[in-house]
Amino acid sequence: MAVIAQRQGDHRPALHFTPRTGFMNDPNGLVYTKGVWHLYYQLDDQQLVAGRPEWGHATSTDLLHWKRHEKAIKAPSEHESIWSGCCVLDCNNTSGQFDESTGPDDRIVAIFTLHTQGHQTQNVAFSSDGGYTFTGHKHNPVLDIGWADFRDPKVLWHAPSNQWVMVVAKCHQFKIGFYSSPDLIHWHHLSDFEGSGVRGYQYEMPNLVQVPFDDDNQRKKWVLFLSVGPGAPLGGSFTQYFLGEFDGTIFTSDDHYLRTADLGKDWYAAQTWFNSPDGQAYGIGWASNWQYCNRVPAERYRSAMSLPRKFSIREVPLNEATKSLSLISRPVDLNIVRMASDDMPIAFTHGSANVKPSTEVIYQRHMRGSGSFEFKLKIKSGTSSAGVLVDIANPSGHSVRLDFVVEREGMFISMDRGGIRTGSSWHHPLFDDKVCMWVPNTQSIYDVHVIVDAYVCELFAMDGAYAFTNTFFLQDGVASILSVSQDTAGTEVFDVHELCPLQRDR
Amino acid sequence: MAVIAQRQGDHRPALHFTPRTGFMNDPNGLVYTKGVWHLYYQLDDQQLVAGRPEWGHATSTDLLHWKRHEKAIKAPSEHESIWSGCCVLDCNNTSGQFDESTGPDDRIVAIFTLHTQGHQTQNVAFSSDGGYTFTGHKHNPVLDIGWADFRDPKVLWHAPSNQWVMVVAKCHQFKIGFYSSPDLIHWHHLSDFEGSGVRGYQYEMPNLVQVPFDDDNQRKKWVLFLSVGPGAPLGGSFTQYFLGEFDGTIFTSDDHYLRTADLGKDWYAAQTWFNSPDGQAYGIGWASNWQYCNRVPAERYRSAMSLPRKFSIREVPLNEATKSLSLISRPVDLNIVRMASDDMPIAFTHGSANVKPSTEVIYQRHMRGSGSFEFKLKIKSGTSSAGVLVDIANPSGHSVRLDFVVEREGMFISMDRGGIRTGSSWHHPLFDDKVCMWVPNTQSIYDVHVIVDAYVCELFAMDGAYAFTNTFFLQDGVASILSVSQDTAGTEVFDVHELCPLQRDR
Numbered sequence A, B: 001m002a003v004i005a006q007r008q009g010d011h012r013p014a015l016h017f018t019p020r021t022g023f024m025n026d027p028n029g030l031v032y033t034k035g036v037w038h039l040y041y042q043l044d045d046q047q048l049v050a051g052r053p054e055w056g057h058a059t060s061t062d063l064l065h066w067k068r069h070e071k072a073i074k075a076p077s078e079h080e081s082i083w084s085g086c087c088v089l090d091c092n093n094t095s096g097q098f099d100e101s102t103g104p105d106d107r108i109v110a111i112f113t114l115h116t117q118g119h120q121t122q123n124v125a126f127s128s129d130g131g132y133t134f135t136g137h138k139h140n141p142v143l144d145i146g147w148a149d150f151r152d153p154k155v156l157w158h159a160p161s162n163q164w165v166m167v168v169a170k171c172h173q174f175k176i177g178f179y180s181s182p183d184l185i186h187w188h189h190l191s192d193f194e195g196s197g198v199r200g201y202q203y204e205m206p207n208l209v210q211v212p213f214d215d216d217n218q219r220k221k222w223v224l225f226l227s228v229g230p231g232a233p234l235g236g237s238f239t240q241y242f243l244g245e246f247d248g249t250i251f252t253s254d255d256h257y258l259r260t261a262d263l264g265k266d267w268y269a270a271q272t273w274f275n276s277p278d279g280q281a282y283g284i285g286w287a288s289n290w291q292y293c294n295r296v297p298a299e300r301y302r303s304a305m306s307l308p309r310k311f312s313i314r315e316v317p318l319n320e321a322t323k324s325l326s327l328i329s330r331p332v333d334l335n336i337v338r339m340a341s342d343d344m345p346i347a348f349t350h351g352s353a354n355v356k357p358s359t360e361v362i363y364q365r366h367m368r369g370s371g372s373f374e375f376k377l378k379i380k381s382g383t384s385s386a387g388v389l390v391d392i393a394n395p396s397g398h399s400v401r402l403d404f405v406v407e408r409e410g411m412f413i414s415m416d417r418g419g420i421r422t423g424s425s426w427h428h429p430l431f432d433d434k435v436c437m438w439v440p441n442t443q444s445i446y447d448v449h450v451i452v453d454a455y456v457c458e459l460f461a462m463d464g465a466y467a468f469t470n471t472f473f474l475q476d477g478v479a480s481i482l483s484v485s486q487d488t489a490g491t492e493v494f495d496v497h498e499l500c501p502l503q504r505d506r
Helices: none
Strands: A022-033 A036-044 A054-060 A067-073 A081-089 A108-116 A119-127 A150-158 A163-170 A175-181 A188-193 A203-213 A216-228 A238-246 A251-253 A268-272 A281-286 A309-317 A323-331 A361-366 A372-380 A386-393 A399-406 A410-416 A434-440 A445-453 A456-461 A466-471 A481-486 A492-498 B022-033 B036-044 B054-060 B067-073 B081-089 B108-116 B119-127 B150-158 B163-170 B175-181 B188-193 B203-213 B216-228 B238-246 B251-253 B268-272 B281-286 B309-317 B323-331 B361-366 B372-380 B386-393 B399-406 B410-416 B434-440 B445-453 B456-461 B466-471 B481-486 B492-498
Touching (some): A022 A054, A022 A268, A036 A067, A203 A281, A238 A323, A410 A456, B022 B054, B022 B108, B036 B067, B067 B108, B372 B386, B372 B399, B399 B445
Parallel strands (some): A081 A150
Antiparallel strands (some): A036 A054, A081 A108, A386 A481, A410 A434, A456 A466, B022 B036, B150 B163, B281 B309
């Protein structure tokens, strides 16, 4: 039952960031400065499975085109590794570690976990060149409570209390520690947040951020992201979040309901960017799952990030009686990568309600083979079992399938990513071949936006109220054929675009 | 995409209760009296999909052999239906509805939801013959708050406050209403419990019960079961539970963590028996899921109950630092149905750690074809990826597969119930072909008990700390071949028994 690396196919995602070689997991150190979005990430470039991570580094000016750089932070010895953490812009030199020759926007401080066998501590490193090279603080660690599982610091500047605030996972105690500092070096314990929802095996990757409301950008809500796994419902790892208040000392959750940031299997370790230029909340997740991340097909590297997302807050109806304040997730603006030609919006309304299931293709489009495209659907809500079927196929006829099954109370969205009908995809006992989510029937139309990029499929429904990110691994090349069938009237397929980066750095 | 009824195969489960004809869902009215366990259930005997339920009825003296009876409660008109509810034994005639000619142990009162379009009310009916026939109260409903979704009353006698207490779902408001009554007829609102964990689309089927501790039967804990769906993580319906205190007025949850009563897809609407003879907590769930219950293969009837379970409370380690008070689930004693012949316990320890994956069968056993059997495994915990593979096959070679994948931090248990390798099972977009759970590595041995019965597989791990119930639908007959392979040393297969009821009532 031991599983070895398998063929990943020829294509990398066009828009989803991937490392050049090695095993990638959590996004780290997300910071924006001087027009550049920095993405660091857990990287073991010596093997294709999780091992001894350091910080890989990439930058982008638009969150869609990424340029890879040299490793930003390396382990000081072979017995140590650099686990997850964050970066902040210390423009006011609170740390006292920068001199006047370093411009305020170049003063980047990384706060990260140094891991040794049986011991994890929080450490800092300083960059005077805007995040490309770092020097470790001479008095590291800056925070050590003597624990084996104490990691993943995320730091923000809390203006009302004029201090830096760190959230960090006390993983096996199921607590999120809150610490404060005037200088990023001396840390003081503020409080512990106990969380609710799923505990699983451990807490990881907390992220505290203020997120604007959808209808009022000036109004914001504190969101605490928390990654949990293994032991999520049905086995793997996932990202939950809490909405609440933070007073500079204590985070108080509004309620104790489980809120899931993405209902798919492959969106973990979510983090947000420090210092976004417009004050909005931008974030990214790792598009894999500890249930199978070491086993999925791979040749030179393993795993991708999700597309960056812009988050907001909105009330979402759960049924006709109850609304719930929720995190809204939308992919960043894709306009610059939408191909201009052959891009006429397509609307299709089927006239007959008696079409045989799955037999009539109402819309088919052949792409140029990049494996990267998007489409949108509007599906009429209804009272009877009916729906829409989307096949995403490659030229060999191998496909993944999305089924939208409309029922009275809501719509199930099922993804068959295991090629069960065709045997066309990669299998593993721990890789769920079917994944399913559910959207309640609270509006007359279900809106769906799907982005397919090599082996990553991100689906957003109800204007970002539901996100559903799942990987899939087709045999014989990436998908380039989109087919949509339906067995009820009223579905529209539109905004079908091939997505093509202007410059690829593969 | 419309799905019609499909072949169920020749075999019903031998031990899991099934209705003779029609569509069954929630267990109702669980009550024990005069040596008889009564099981009522939601039944539409006119069709194979959920429709207009009434109360079916079956009885057992051992929780394994069931005798079906006439419908116990029928809808008074075609515009009404009898939804879920409970029974209590009113031996002291608190209701005043029984005369002296009715023995105390024959005085059964049913409290159930009467459903009409847009309106649900709580109603009572009385049985003077120990639960076989019921007469509706002349002043029904006994509880009406004018709501469309207000249902599933479960009543217990709360001795300290000398009153009947009802828990009932305010489904779309995500509240559990607590009501009290001196006589089962006049009900007074006590409080609402808001719950935590998953909300999904709605709350259903609350059940409040005192459950004894594993190591001290005199010490008990209040457990509030709550069924939720659709909208459970990954789409369907499931049963969560809360541990807490109940003072006769208010239920207070000990904490706000999500606790899942069964990690499989097919254990919903759990209820416990009123008046169990030994004061222990016995319960049962519906072995299906609203994600696909109307679509699974069926000919004359659809769906089964789980095996009855005995519940207890025990601290379960989540990792090396944290224990969690948890519901322990064990199947009722199967000794009387274990076949006597060919029943020598079998222990097998493999000597080599270098066996090729999936190639060496360490144990194989052919059953007699009833489709009902059990086995136990002891799997050594470890630090590397390795594991055990169990094939449960029918004579045509079609099989479902259980994979036990041992990792450093725990063990994944995956069930391939879609016949992905062989195409041997029923498929549907909404039927998850792979299901997976996770057990943390907190002991040197993982113990597993699996019961297979036609199309229901119930798995219990770590002495009842984890339950995992899933249906599967093999082509060409029930399973009768058990094969176990491993790729590491130290697994034991033992207590392999065919299970055969003494008298079958199919």
